[in-house]
Amino acid sequence: MRNLFTGNFGIDPLTGQTILSEIRFYLPNTLELVLFSFVIIIIVGVALGYFAGMHFSTLGDSIARVIYLVSWSTPMYLAAIVAILLFATFIPIFPSGGMYSLSISPPQPVTGIFLIDALIALNIPAFVSGLQHLILPALALAFVNFGLISRAVRSSILNVRWSTYVKTARAKGLSESEVRRKHILRNALIDATSLSAVVFGWVLTSTLVVEELFAWPGLGYDAYQAIFSSDYPVLIPIVVIFTLGVIVANFVADVAYSLLDPRIAIGGHLSEVT
Amino acid sequence: MKSLKFRQLVLSNRLSSLGLAIVIISVSLAAAFAISGGRITPYSPYALNLQDSNLPPSFTHFFGTDFQGRDIFSRVIAALPIDLGLPIAIVLLSSVLGIFLGMAAGYVGGVVDEVIMRITDLFLAFPTIIMVLAVAATLGAGLVNAMLAFVFVWWPPYVRLVRGGVLEVVAEEFIAVSKALNSSFSYIMFRGILPNILPSVLVYATLDVGTALLEVSILGFLGIGIPPNTPELGVMVGSISYGLYTYPWQALFPAFITMILVVGFSFLGEGAREASDVKVRPYILFKGRAFRKAPKITKQELAKQ
Numbered sequence: 001m002r003n004l005f006t007g008n009f010g011i012d013p014l015t016g017q018t019i020l021s022e023i024r025f026y027l028p029n030t031l032e033l034v035l036f037s038f039v040i041i042i043i044v045g046v047a048l049g050y051f052a053g054m055h056f057s058t059l060g061d062s063i064a065r066v067i068y069l070v071s072w073s074t075p076m077y078l079a080a081i082v083a084i085l086l087f088a089t090f091i092p093i094f095p096s097g098g099m100y101s102l103s104i105s106p107p108q109p110v111t112g113i114f115l116i117d118a119l120i121a122l123n124i125p126a127f128v129s130g131l132q133h134l135i136l137p138a139l140a141l142a143f144v145n146f147g148l149i150s151r152a153v154r155s156s157i158l159n160v161r162w163s164t165y166v167k168t169a170r171a172k173g174l175s176e177s178e179v180r181r182k183h184i185l186r187n188a189l190i191d192a193t194s195l196s197a198v199v200f201g202w203v204l205t206s207t208l209v210v211e212e213l214f215a216w217p218g219l220g221y222d223a224y225q226a227i228f229s230s231d232y233p234v235l236i237p238i239v240v241i242f243t244l245g246v247i248v249a250n251f252v253a254d255v256a257y258s259l260l261d262p263r264i265a266i267g268g269h270l271s272e273v274t
Numbered sequence: 275m276k277s278l279k280f281r282q283l284v285l286s287n288r289l290s291s292l293g294l295a296i297v298i299i300s301v302s303l304a305a306a307f308a309i310s311g312g313r314i315t316p317y318s319p320y321a322l323n324l325q326d327s328n329l330p331p332s333f334t335h336f337f338g339t340d341f342q343g344r345d346i347f348s349r350v351i352a353a354l355p356i357d358l359g360l361p362i363a364i365v366l367l368s369s370v371l372g373i374f375l376g377m378a379a380g381y382v383g384g385v386v387d388e389v390i391m392r393i394t395d396l397f398l399a400f401p402t403i404i405m406v407l408a409v410a411a412t413l414g415a416g417l418v419n420a421m422l423a424f425v426f427v428w429w430p431p432y433v434r435l436v437r438g439g440v441l442e443v444v445a446e447e448f449i450a451v452s453k454a455l456n457s458s459f460s461y462i463m464f465r466g467i468l469p470n471i472l473p474s475v476l477v478y479a480t481l482d483v484g485t486a487l488l489e490v491s492i493l494g495f496l497g498i499g500i501p502p503n504t505p506e507l508g509v510m511v512g513s514i515s516y517g518l519y520t521y522p523w524q525a526l527f528p529a530f531i532t533m534i535l536v537v538g539f540s541f542l543g544e545g546a547r548e549a550s551d552v553k554v555r556p557y558i559l560f561k562g563r564a565f566r567k568a569p570k571i572t573k574q575e576l577a578k579q
Contacts, residue, residue, distance in 0.1 A: 065289070069544060073536035075488055077495050077511050078529035085522055205403045209495060213518075227407070227498055235411075239404050246401045 009237040014229060019237055022222065027241065028112030029099060030211070030218035034203050037138035037145075041199060045146035046192060049153025050185060056158060064150070072147030076140075076206045080213040083140040094136040097215035100129045137214040145202050149192050156191040160184055190261045197253035201246040290545020296538025304354035312352060317345035319352035319505045328521050337527040340510070341517065346524060350531050352505035357535065360417065361486035364424040365479050371425070372432020373475065377463060379433065380440025390433065397430040403489055410499030420499035424486065435478055439471035477550050481543030484536040491532050507532045 003009070009019035045068075052064035088096035099114055100106060106114070107121035115134070118127035160166060161184060169183045170176075207220030215221070219238050226234040306314050317323075317335075323343035331338040337346035379390040397405075409423035443449065444467070452462050494500040494508025502509065510528040518525060 065544075069289075069540050070533075070537060073484060073488070073533055073540045075491055075495075075508075075511075075529060075532045075536070077492070077508075077525070078533055081511075081518065081522070081525050081529060084518065085526075089519060201401045205401045208403070209492060224496065227411075227496055232411070239408055242404045243400055247399055250399065 010233055012231070012234050014231055014234075019234055022234070023219070023237060023241065024112065026217060026219045026222045029114065029216065030204075030207055030220060032113045032115060033134065033137055033141070033211070033216060033218060034200075034207060036134055037141035038196075038200060038203055040138060040142040041146045041149060041203070042192075042196065044142065045149030045199075046153050046185075046189065048146070049150035049192075050157060050188065052150065053154040053157025053161065053188070054180075054184075056161070064154075068147040068150040068154075070147075071143055071145075072151070074144050076144050076209040077213065079140045079144045080137070080210050083136050083143075084213065087136055095133050096136075097133075097213075099133050099217060100126060101133075104129045133216075137210050137216055140214075141203055141206055141210050144206060145199055148195055148199055148202075152191045152195045153188045156188045157184060160187045186260075190257065193257050193260055194253055197246075197249040200249040200253075204242055204245050204249075287545040287548065289541045290549070293538045293541025293543070293545060296534060297542055300354060300535055300538065301358060303351060304358050307351055308355045315345070315348035315351050317348045319344060319348040328517070328524075330521075331523050331527075338521070338523045340513070340524050341521075346510070346527055349505040349510060350507070350528055353507050353510065353528070353531075356417065356504065356506050357487060357491065357532070360421055360424075360490050361483045363421055364428055364486045364490075365483050367421075367425045368428040369432050369475055369479050371429045373436050373468070373471075375429070376433040376436025377440055377467065377471075380437040381444060381463065381467065387437075391437070394430045394433045397427060398434075400427065402427050403492060406489065406493060407496070407498055410493065413499075415499060415501045417500065417504070420490070420493060423499060424490070428486065431478070431482075432475065435475060436471055439474055440467055443467050443470045473550055477543060477546045480539060480546055484539030484543065487532070487536050487539065 009023070011017070012019050012022060015022070048064050048068060052061045052068075055061045055064075084096050087094045095101070104126045105123075107117040107123045107126055110117050110120055114130045115127060118124075118130055166179060166183050169179045174182075207216075207218055208223055209220070210216065211218045211220035212224040219241065223235060223238045226232070226238065312319065321344070323339075325343060326335075326339050327341050327343040329335055329339040329343075335345050335347065337350065339345055340349070375390050375394075379387040405427040406423050409426050410420055413419035413423055449462060449466055452466050457466070490500075491506070491508030491511075494504070494506040494510075495512035497509070497512055500506050500509055502513075507528040511525045511532075514521070514525040
C-alpha cells in the first residue's frame with residue numbers, strides 16, 4: 001500500500017524498466033491528447049447545444065439532435081477507423097499514427113508534453129508535425145464524446161429560455177445579445193460543467209481504443225499492450241491513474257460549479273447570494 | 275389508458291419511431307437466429323474456410339469474409355443475440371438491483387439511506403470501463419463473467435434515480451393517506467411507489483441499453499472478458515488490427531452495425547424521455563403550437579409599450 005502512494009510500482013517484467021519511468025513517459029502524451037480533444041468537445045458541444053436550444057422545434061434543431069445522438073451512439077473504434085481510412089489513406093492529409101514524423105528531431109523533454117516542449121525549444125517543424133499527428137486522434141475522440149454536453153446544454157437552454165428570469169432580464173432593457181450571453185448561455189454552462197467531469201472520464205478511458213489504433217504512445221496504448229500480453233503489474237498502476245484522473249476531474253468540476261453558480265456553496269448550505 | 279397515451283407519444287416522434295423500428299428488426303433477427311439454432315444465416319458463422327479468407331464484399335458474401343474465411347454477414351447475425359442479449363441482461367439486472375436498493379434507501383431512510391448512498395457514491399467515482407476491465411480480467415473470459423463484471427459497476431445510477439423518485443413520491447398525499455389507512459409496507463412499496471417511479475427507470479434503461487452495448491463491444495474490442503472467436507461485434511472489429519488498410523471491410527461492417535444498433539436504442543430512449551418530460555409534452559402533443567408562440571419581446575416593442 002505504501003508503495004502505491006509513493007509511486008513505487010515496481011518493474012515491468014517485459015521491458016525491465018521501472019513502471020514509474022514508463023508512466024512518466026506515457027502520461028504527458030495522454031494528457032496532451034485528452035486535453036486537446038477536451039477543448040474541442042467543450043467548444044463544439046456547447047455551440048451545437050446552444051444552436052439546437054435557440055432554434056428549438058425547427059429543422060436546425062432536428063439536425064443538431066440527430067448529430068449529437070449519432071455522435072453519442074458511435075463506438076470509439078468506428079470513429080477512429082473511419083478517421084484513419086478517410087483522412088489518412090483515402091485523402092492523405094493527416095498521418096495515420098504516431099506522435100511526430102521520424103525525420104523530425106524531437107525537442108528536449110521539459111514538461112513532457114510534446115507540443116509545449118517544441119514551443120519552449122522554438123522547434124517549429126517539430127511543433128507543426130506534432131500538431132498534424134495530434135489532430136486526427138483528437139478529432140476522433142471529440143466526435144464520439146461531445147454528444148452528452150450538447151444534450152445537456154440544449155435541455156438547460158430550453159428550461160431557461162422562457163423563464164421569468166430571462167423575461168426580467170429583457171424587461172430591464174438588456175440587449176438581446178446580452179440576454180443570450182449573460183443570462184441564457186451562462187445558465188446553460190452550469191449544467192454542462194457538472195457533466196464535463198463525466199465526459200472527461202469517458203475521454204480518458206476512450207484513449208484505450210484511440211491510442212491503440214493511432215499508435216499514440218500514451219497510457220491507453222500501454223494499457224492495451226499490457227492487456228494483450230497479460231502484463232498485470234503494468235495494468236494495475238494505469239487503472240489507478242485513470243481512476244485518480246476521473247476523481248480529480250470530478251473535484252475540479254464541483255469547484256468550478258460552485259464558482260459559476262453563486263447559489264451553491266462548497267460547504268453544502270445555501271449562501272446568502274441568490 | 276396511460277400506457278396507450280405513452281405509446282402514442284413515442285410513435286408521434288419521428289426519432290423514436292425510427293429507433294423503435296431498428297430495435298424491433300434487430301431483436302427479431304436475434305430471436306430468429308436463437309430459435310432456429312443458427313440456421314437462418316447463409317453460411318456457418320463458426321466454421322473455418324481458409325480457401326475463401328479475406329474476400330471483399332460481393333453478392334455471395336455481402337460483407338466479405340474475415341481472415342479465417344468466415345462470412346462476416348453470417349457472423350454479424352450470429353452476434354446479434356450476444357450483442358443485444360448481454361446489454362439487455364446487464365440493464366435488467368442493474369435496474370432490479372437499483373430499484374430494490376433505491377427504494378430501501380429512499381423509503382426507509384436514516385442509516386440505511388446513508389450507507390447505501392455512500393457505497394453508491396463510491397462506485398460512481400470509478401470510470402466504468404476501467405472497473406469492468408479489472409473485474410472481467412479477474413473473473414476470466416466468459417460471457418456470463420462479462421455480464422457479472424458489468425452488473426458490478428452498472429447499478430449505481432439506478433439507485434440514485436430510484437431514490438430521487440421515491441423521495442418525491444413519498445412526499446405526496448396519497449402515500450400519507452395510504453399509511454393512515456394502515457396499508458401494509460409491501461402494499462405501499464409495490465402498489466403505491468413502484469408504479470410511479472417505473473416510467474422514469476424505463477426511459478433511462480432504454481437509453482442505457484445503447485450505452486451498455488457500446489461498452490460491451492469495447493470490452494470485446496480490447497479482448498478482455500469476452501472469449502476470442504466469439505461472434506461479437508467488438509471482437510470482430512478488434513481481430514483486424516493488422517489488416518486495416520488491406521481489408522477495411524472486416525472492421526467497418528461490424529462497427530457500423532454496432533453504431534446502428536446503438537442509434538436505435540438512443541433514438542427510442544430520447545423520444546421516450548421527451549414523451550415522459552412534462553415540460554416538453556405539450557409541444558409533442560400539439561406539434562409545436564404550444565411553444566412556437568413563446569413571447570419574443572424586442573427592444574422596439576418594449577419602447578412602443
